[in-house]
Amino acid sequence: MTAADPRVLPAPIARTDLPVSTEAMARWLIGKSLVHAHLDGTAAGRIVETEAYVPGDSSSHAFRGPTPRNRSMFLEHGHAYVYFIYGSWFALNVSAEPPGTGAGVLIRAVEPTVGIPLMQQRRGTDRLLDLARGPGRLASALAIDRSLDGMDLCQGAPLWLGEPLRPAGPIGESVRIGLSRETDRVLRFFEQGSPFVSGPKRLNALPAARSR
């Protein structure tokens, strides 16, 4: 039995086990598995970096209320919000509040665990560290696109949150990346010391990044 055998894929996590708070969700997701069973094959990773886009946050896509693009952010916690950005890339969020409240957690990086050859093929590189470091790369490696927008991540296939393969280490925190508003809020979380995390060194190295 190999690691890619569906029988040993991380089991889906029930919604009742998810936090119902965006910041708590962003911290909680570190170390959890993200699995996509696709026609091409199954790929999965271990979440190592997230950002919280909390209610009332002017940098959040949900800030101005629901639209056709962002409506998934208003779904019950544990649903996928997938958006298209910069003309080329998709990015995955997990909705994180009760129904009707717009918020989400951006998954910024995963450590590849299952289906590595498939991810290498999708990404056009063999370098393990470049496979899923960054939201656009991660989406590409796991074949995540708008067809998955609004999906329930607690139901198993095709896309789900799974139990950790290995517990998360200490969690680092910093300001979020690439924003022009709310630039001082510490809402980015990552596994301290993981080489699979994105972002500039100054945000990932202590003491700029505080750990807890």
Added chain:
DNA sequence: AGTGCGATTGACT
């Protein structure tokens, strides 16, 4: 109907 810009990446110096 027109416009400005972005929760980024890959190429390049």
Added chain:
DNA sequence: GTCAATCGCACTA
């Protein structure tokens, strides 16, 4: 380290 590509979306009119 710097920088331009690229197009869907939301905002203005």
